[in-house]
Amino acid sequence: MEVWIHSQVRATFKANPDFRRMIGRSRLDEIERKDLEAYKIFKFRKLLAHVQENSIYYKKVLKDAGVGPGDVKTFDDLQKVPLTEPAEVAKEPFYFLCVSQGKVMRAYTTSGTSGLKKRIFFTKDDILRIIDSISAALRTVGMTKDDTLQIMFPTIASWDPGYMLDGACKIAGLRSVIADMLDVDEQIRVMKEHGTTMMIGLTSFIYRVTVLAREKHDLRSFGMKAIILSAEPLPESMRKEIEDAWGCKALSQYGLTEMGLATTIECHIQDGLHVNDADFLVEVIDPETGEHVSEREPGEIVLTSINYQATPLVRYRTYDLSCFINPPCACGFKTVGKVGKIQGRLDMMTKVGMGEKVYPLLFDEAVLSVSGVVNYQTVIEREGYKDRLRFRVEHLGDKKDAKARIERALVDVAEIKAGIDNDLLESPVVEMLDPGSLEFVPKTQSILDNRRLYG
DSSP states (O other), X not given: OHHHHHHHHHHHHHHOHHHHHHHTOSOOSSOOHHHHHHHHHHHHHHHHHHHHHHOHHHHHHHHHHTOOGGGOOSSGGGGGSOOBOHHHHHHOGGGTOOSOGGGEEEEEEEOTTTTOOEEEEEEHHHHHHHHHHHHHHHHHTTOOTTOEEEEEOOTTSSXXXXXXXXXXXXXXXXXXXXXXXXXXXXXXXXXXXXXXOEEEEEHHHHHHHHHHHTTTSOGGGGOOOEEEEESSOOOHHHHHHXXXXXXXEEEEEEOOGGGTSOSEEEOTTOSSEEEOTTTEEEEEEXXXXXXXXXXXXXXXXXXXXXXXXXXXXXXXEEEEEEOEEOSOOTTSOSSOOEEOOOOEEGGGOEEETTTEEXXXXXXXXXXXXXXXXXXXXXXXXXXXXXXXXXXXXEESSOHHHHHHHHHHHHHTSHHHHHHHHTTSBOOOEEEEEOTTSSOOOOGGGOEEEOGGGGO
């Protein structure tokens, strides 16, 4: 991927005398991190000019803020430009459209994990860039023309990049097969029939397939090279279960439909996800102040799609919590930045007990640390003046022992312990179920707050 990113920088250097003057070089034999950072600021300024001229929304926003392309000369200057809220994109998608509808090749409607339906438009050139970057990312994790990628985003998921991934593979001369069925036996049949050597799909779904299939099959015999887990955070307990079962690396991938899917991917070092620095400018901010935070300091990811034509988004709030990691990386990449693993979402938090913040990912390390858990759901209830957390757990194996271990692990979660100690939270209730008892939903939608039913 780094080679591909550098090729994009060199193409810009060759085509734009303004960029050459900006970095003060007449040749670009070796690209350094500072060149990549300058490239992104250059592209950001070009993008501001593009949206200022063509977007109804940004024309007004930039005018009201009194800021234009010439005001952004450094990374810190980005903070002069207002943040873009997902709700604004959902409310008036055509206000963000920067090309005529005749130039739109494809439009996606996504609610992602926020529940806000957003319509995003892409030109032919946008789609080709996305496909090119997906291909580069797949090659980064070791995919070759001899491999077959099984694409496993179940049809129940609201975010379905399967056809885009399949198209990227075909154009790049790579083999792929879409397997969007929920049935585990069918997934295994497809693997055997097509000689699958790599997988990509919804994190919780691939985990579910793993736990259920390993009871019937020797999963290591498939010879998987890598498994890419996407669209949801990847708890370390879940990663361990998947890697132990298949005998290969389980790698996290993070992206948004609003950004064309292929935003970041983890390498085999597993210390953060490499950013597609050719197409995206990443910031991590303090969500309360909006100011940039230091390297590896937690904050909210803010993204700008610096090359898209149809619906480019400027300083777009993701509400995803992570951090930024500067290069180099032990994998060999010297210039490409990384973000840390996604730790949760600001807009999916709720409070229990004394006001402790909880979100789906918080309980994963406790519940999934017990082998045999297939899936689980968290329900928040109220008993008198106290909150109560009920965990409905699908489990394959000795349920009595698993229940006791899960209960012990949950009581050790800091947010639960604090609520119990302050007498505002009941001890968690764990309800053990057979696999298939719960409707499969993405993990990011697995908390039900029923407290309003108790008055």
